[in-house]
Amino acid sequence: MKLPIENRKYSNEITEDDDGERVNIAGWVHEKRDLGGVFFLIVRDREGFAQVTLHKKTIGKELFEQAKKVPRESVVAITGTVKGEQKAPNGYELIPERIEILSEASHVLPLDITGKVGAELDTRLDARFMDVRTERTKHIFIIRSQVLKAIRDFLDARGFIEINTPKIVSAATEGGTALFPITYFEREAFLNQSPQLYKQMLIASGLDSVFEIAPIFRAEEHDTTKHLNEASSVDVEVAFVSDKEVMKLLEELIASVYSKVALYPGISKLNLQLEVPKVPFRRITYDEAIELILEAGEQIEWGEDLSTPAEHILGKTIGELYFITDWPRAIKPFYAQPTEGKDTCDAFDLMHPRLELASGSQRVHSYELLKENIESKGLSAESFEFYLNAFRYGMPPHAGWGLGVERLLMSMLEIDNVREVVLFPRDRRRLVP
Ligand code: AMO
Numbered sequence: 353m354k355l356p357i358e359n360r361k362y363s364n365e366i367t368e369d370d371d372g373e374r375v376n377i378a379g380w381v382h383e384k385r386d387l388g389g390v391f392f393l394i395v396r397d398r399e400g401f402a403q404v405t406l407h408k409k410t411i412g413k414e415l416f417e418q419a420k421k422v423p424r425e426s427v428v429a430i431t432g433t434v435k436g437e438q439k440a441p442n443g444y445e446l447i448p449e450r451i452e453i454l455s456e457a458s459h460v461l462p463l464d465i466t467g468k469v470g471a472e473l474d475t476r477l478d479a480r481f482m483d484v485r486t487e488r489t490k491h492i493f494i495i496r497s498q499v500l501k502a503i504r505d506f507l508d509a510r511g512f513i514e515i516n517t518p519k520i521v522s523a524a525t526e527g528g529t530a531l532f533p534i535t536y537f538e539r540e541a542f543l544n545q546s547p548q549l550y551k552q553m554l555i556a557s558g559l560d561s562v563f564e565i566a567p568i569f570r571a572e573e574h575d576t577t578k579h580l581n582e583a584s585s586v587d588v589e590v591a592f593v594s595d596k597e598v599m600k601l602l603e604e605l606i607a608s609v610y611s612k613v614a615l616y617p618g619i620s621k622l623n624l625q626l627e628v629p630k631v632p633f634r635r636i637t638y639d640e641a642i643e644l645i646l647e648a649g650e651q652i653e654w655g656e657d658l659s660t661p662a663e664h665i666l667g668k669t670i671g672e673l674y675f676i677t678d679w680p681r682a683i684k685p686f687y688a689q690p691t692e693g694k695d696t697c698d699a700f701d702l703m704h705p706r707l708e709l710a711s712g713s714q715r716v717h718s719y720e721l722l723k724e725n726i727e728s729k730g731l732s733a734e735s736f737e738f739y740l741n742a743f744r745y746g747m748p749p750h751a752g753w754g755l756g757v758e759r760l761l762m763s764m765l766e767i768d769n770v771r772e773v774v775l776f777p778r779d780r781r782r783l784v785p
Contacts (some may be wrong), residue, residue: 357429361404363395368436368443369664377402377446378429378454380485381422383466391735391768393419393451394441395428396465402439404430406446425457425465437465473769480776480785491618492773496761500565501614505585506605511656512561512588517550519567523735525549525685530571531580542568546754548687552588552715553742555750562586565757575780576660577709577769580758582778588712591753595689595698595714598751599675600708602702605755606673610764614755622765634674636666638696644669655680667705676701682781686725689714702755704763712753 379397393404406419422428426569432446459718462479465486467586470643476483483489499755505632520541524531524547531542547564554562572579574626590598607629613619614626636644641662645652648665652658658666658676666676678696688697722743725734731741733740761773771777776785 357678360429364399364442365398366434366446367442368434368438370434371436373434374431374435374449374525375433375446376429379427380465381426381428382421382426384420384424386420390418390560391419391424393428393430394423395430398490399569400757401441401722403437403445404432404451405435405437405440405445406448408528409440415448415451418453419448419550422451422453422679423457423459425461425482426453427455427457428453428599453518466591468489473771477771477777477782478785484775485624487621489772492765492767493775494618495613495616495765496757496773499761500615500763502567502609503605507563507588510561510601513559513589515547515551515559515562515564516566517547517554517555517564519544519569519572522551523549523739524731525687530573532569532571545570547587549736549739549755551752552589552687552750553588553739555591556742556747560591561589563741570752573780574736577771578759578762580770580774580777580779583774584757586755586757587752589750590753591748591750593751594713594749595677595700595751597704598712598753599635599677599700601634602712602755603629603633603673605704606709606760607631609760613764623764626764629649629673634670634672634701634731635677635700636670636674637678638676638680641666641679643754644728655682657683663703663707666703673705673709674703676703683723686729686731687713687723687735689716690721698751703754704759706763707755707759709763710753710755712751714749717743717747717749719747734755 357376360376360378377395379395381393382396383394385392389408391406395402395404406416406548408416429452430448431450432448434444434752435447437445463482467486484493505641521544522541525546533623546568551562567582568585569582572581593651608624610628614628619626643650643655645662645665649660651705652662677700679699681690681695684697688699690697700710702710723740726733726736758770758773767773
């Protein structure tokens with residue numbers, strides 16, 4: 353067989369109307385069925401399944417034996433003639449004249465692809481290349497690709513410019529969550545926790561509305577179903593607007609992504625009825641959130657961050673996507689704009705009833721205030737000089753947010769563990785594959 357395989361067709365590109373045509377297909381041997389006089393090979397490709405039918409009487413002995421022997425999950429290329437067959441997938445079967453084994457699979461497979469035998473998530477992640485061959489996992493990653501495209505299309509239509517900022521950095525941005533130190537020649541450097549400082553500096557560049565979709569690294573020690581050590585974040589920063597405008601942008605983006613994904617036929621493979629959330633989402637203040645949590649009998653003091661049980665109480669009470677606004681200054685980063693005359697700031701979190709999806713804020717754009725805020729958090733203004741400089745020569749007021757791609761996907765697809773929506777997740781124990 354010459355490569356590339358000439359005029360290769362996906363299984364769903366062939367129909368009963370092609371009856372009598374000679375076609376080439378290629379894929380994995382999904383199943384073998386032996387009915388004595390007839391032997392079926394079910395070949396799988398990205399788009400579905402094709403049934404290859406071998407009648408013992410009419411097909412050459414050599415071909416018949418070859419088909420029987422090929423191990424499941426081997427990669428084959430098949431040339432054959434299409435025959436309309438209502439009982440077969442896509443309404444046709446293929447009568448082969450040539451079966452070429454391009455790669456023979458070992459007999460004992462690490463996973464069952466047909467879905468008849470379930471496997472633990474760890475086993476699936478260890479053999480991820482194979483796990484993606486299963487229908488459910490494949491559709492999760494096709495949807496992930498569609499979500500990213502929907503986000504880019506949405507922001508592009510609103511005049512945003514896509515940026516790329518460094519992932520090897522010299523300073524922390526998100527305080528509380530720890531950094532991964534790396535050796536950078538003679539100096540210490542870190543993997544970036546967020547493109548926060550860079551996206552803000554680009555507001556001083558005049559690019560006006562910018563976004564980035566890129567990895568963020570968090571040295572989270574805890575092993576939970578919603579934390580990764582390497583996650584993907586959609587970061588947005590907009591000049592000359594307030595937190596209110598970027599909250600509106602965020603809810604409209606979420607609704608737009610849901611409505612795009614809802615049209616995807618593969619959604620049925622996940623047994624989902626996707627409901628597009630209505631905008632505007634509900635907004636509650638941090639104070640109101642505290643009241644609801646206390647009313648439900650959970651302990652919390654004003655000024656504390658919300659624990660997971662507290663988030664769940666709110667989620668149960670509210671039951672849909674919502675924003676929490678007006679956070680205490682002390683638990684939000686130095687770049688959030690303080691609310692005048694109060695100990696709160698103009699920051700918000702976007703919450704799904706199960707977990708936090710995004711955070712954002714109006715940013716401090718005054719050089720003096722920013723410097724003061726950095727110092728009041730116990731950080732050295734000197735190590736932020738490269739960032740502070742951008743505030744000294746003309747910095748527009750601005751606002752923005754960061755949205756976790758995996759959090760959005762897992763909540764939208766009703767998936768319990770965040771690792772399911774990352775091809776090769778990184779957590780405390782997992783560094784390979
Ligand atoms: P924050 O730290 O809240 O804000 O992060 C933004 C969003 O990123 C996602 N996220 C994570 N997802 C999986 N695993 C993790 N360990 C993890 N950490 C964060 C969450 C979270 O809501 N600079 C600000 C954003 C801004 O103000 O523009 C920031 O990074 O969905």
